[in-house]
Amino acid sequence: MKLLPDKTVERLSQYRRAMLKTLASGKHHIYSHEIANILHITPVQVRRDIMLIGYTGTLRHGYDVSELIEIIGTIIDSEEGTRVAVVGAGSLGSAIIRYFNGKRTKLSIVAAFDVNPDKLNKLYAGVPCYPFEKIQEIVKQENIQLAVIATPASETAKVAEALVNAGIKGILNYTPSPINVSSQVYLEEYDMVTSLEKVAYFAKHGK
Amino acid sequence: MKLLPDKTVERLSQYRRAMLKTLASGKHHIYSHEIANILHITPVQVRRDIMLIGYTGTLRHGYDVSELIEIIGTIIDSEEGTRVAVVGAGSLGSAIIRYFNGKRTKLSIVAAFDVNPDKLNKLYAGVPCYPFEKIQEIVKQENIQLAVIATPASETAKVAEALVNAGIKGILNYTPSPINVSSQVYLEEYDMVTSLEKVAYFAKHGK
DNA sequence: ACTCAACTGTTATTTAAATCACAAAGATAA
DNA sequence: TTATCTTTGTGATTTAAATAACAGTTGAGT
Numbered sequence: 001m002k003l004l005p006d007k008t009v010e011r012l013s014q015y016r017r018a019m020l021k022t023l024a025s026g027k028h029h030i031y032s033h034e035i036a037n038i039l040h041i042t043p044v045q046v047r048r049d050i051m052l053i054g055y056t057g058t059l060r061h062g063y064d065v066s067e068l069i070e071i072i073g074t075i076i077d078s079e080e081g082t083r084v085a086v087v088g089a090g091s092l093g094s095a096i097i098r099y100f101n102g103k104r105t106k107l108s109i110v111a112a113f114d115v116n117p118d119k120l121n122k123l124y125a126g127v128p129c130y131p132f133e134k135i136q137e138i139v140k141q142e143n144i145q146l147a148v149i150a151t152p153a154s155e156t157a158k159v160a161e162a163l164v165n166a167g168i169k170g171i172l173n174y175t176p177s178p179i180n181v182s183s184q185v186y187l188e189e190y191d192m193v194t195s196l197e198k199v200a201y202f203a204k205h206g207k
Numbered sequence: 208m209k210l211l212p213d214k215t216v217e218r219l220s221q222y223r224r225a226m227l228k229t230l231a232s233g234k235h236h237i238y239s240h241e242i243a244n245i246l247h248i249t250p251v252q253v254r255r256d257i258m259l260i261g262y263t264g265t266l267r268h269g270y271d272v273s274e275l276i277e278i279i280g281t282i283i284d285s286e287e288g289t290r291v292a293v294v295g296a297g298s299l300g301s302a303i304i305r306y307f308n309g310k311r312t313k314l315s316i317v318a319a320f321d322v323n324p325d326k327l328n329k330l331y332a333g334v335p336c337y338p339f340e341k342i343q344e345i346v347k348q349e350n351i352q353l354a355v356i357a358t359p360a361s362e363t364a365k366v367a368e369a370l371v372n373a374g375i376k377g378i379l380n381y382t383p384s385p386i387n388v389s390s391q392v393y394l395e396e397y398d399m400v401t402s403l404e405k406v407a408y409f410a411k412h413g414k
Numbered sequence: 415a416c417t418c419a420a421c422t423g424t425t426a427t428t429t430a431a432a433t434c435a436c437a438a439a440g441a442t443a444a
Numbered sequence: 445t446t447a448t449c450t451t452t453g454t455g456a457t458t459t460a461a462a463t464a465a466c467a468g469t470t471g472a473g474t
Contacts, residue, residue: 062452176224
């Protein structure tokens with residue numbers, strides 16, 4: 001299958017979660033406009049995304065909810081599951097761990113890292129916290145493929161470098177310091193301050 | 208001034224933060240390609256964004272760092288400052304409060320809300336936590352314009368409705384439940400699970 | 415004074431994403 | 445049966461964002 005557009009991947013993740021909820025409510029078929037309503041987008045958008053993954057609904061009943069969940073899974077999940085580390089076990093880091101914990105998904109957070117000795121050897125929602133120095137060793141040993149950075153901004157560059165050296169495949173950076181990594185590593189950055197400033201701008205100027 | 212593009216607003220926020228750092232390091236002039244390097248984007252992008260806000264650099268010295276900070280401020284800040292509430296004082300909510308606290312900016316988090324009585328009347332990094340029932344009263348009394356939702360997903364709809372009724376102008380929703388609000392209210396949604404699933408997809412399939 | 419190199423500012427072009435518009439087809443009802 | 449309604453699937457179009465291309469300018473070096 002061809003590489004999917006960025007935005008389509010994001011929506012697929014959302015479709016799946018919406019479908020899991022739909023299925024839990026006992027509904028087995030769903031129309032594009034119903035999915036669209038849940039996510040507040042247009043029905044065409046939904047149909048096009050679904051078209052892109054090669055799934056096709058039935059004309060009079062729309063999409064089969066379980067099949068859709070299944071297909072999306074084959075696309076965005078890794079069959080054997082994906083193992084994730086969180087670097088920085090401060091308030092944001094532990095919030096992230098707690099947030100993912102309990103969601104049933106193929107993504108599992110299996111390790112936290114911190115420099116603060118107080119936090120070491122503790123469990124965060126069942127996830128062990130290791131000293132930052134051991135990051136390379138643990139990443140390999142635990143077969144960790146992705147990392148979330150939630151350290152103070154001052155540490156970002158150092159952390160990113162260590163992660164890349166350890167052979168990580170993808171990074172989600174919640175720090176406000178932009179990083180650059182070899183193009184082998186997929187990088188996504190998200191900055192809460194920027195987001196809130198954007199909300200402030202558009203709330204004020206209208207849109 | 209005309210309404211700026213979405214992405215430009217996001218980058219302006221980042222330019223400003225980068226410029227504050229630059230200024231702190233004692234540098235008073237900066238070229239577009241230097242800014243571009245910091246954020247890992249192209250120099251043209253930087254120049255275009257700056258063009259859109261009507262600022263213009265000097266040919267041989269690039270941009271005046273302080274002026275740039277100043278101008279960006281007049282665009283994305285509200286002169287009198289913007290007052291923000293965080294709904295949900297769980298681990299994510301308090302991480303957000305702590306995260307903003309200390310950053311000097313015109314955005315200030317002035318209230319938290321929660322239903323859990325244990326959390327009420329506590330301070331989170333200096334921010335008082337009020338009972339959720341008082342949200343309308345406090346929003347008006349404290350002149351709060353924006354809200355961040357960081358409750359469990361099950362509460363999102365109720366919270367959003369209360370916020371809209373209280374006359375909030377913009378919402379940043381960190382919950383995985385999409386909400387819909389009157390078009391008077393600017394809404395931004397961010398979902399960590401979707402983000403991480405996206406990283407997983409592109410880390411696996413390459414890009 | 416003249417040339418060159420290094421910037422900025424901006425128009426034109428390309429690319430990515432969303433939307434429109436409509437053909438095709440299954441169910442229902444007359 | 446035949447017409448009609450509803451829904452999917454998709455080519456064509458539009459819109460938003462990023463990139464390319466380049467004219468214009470200023471200072472440094474000679």
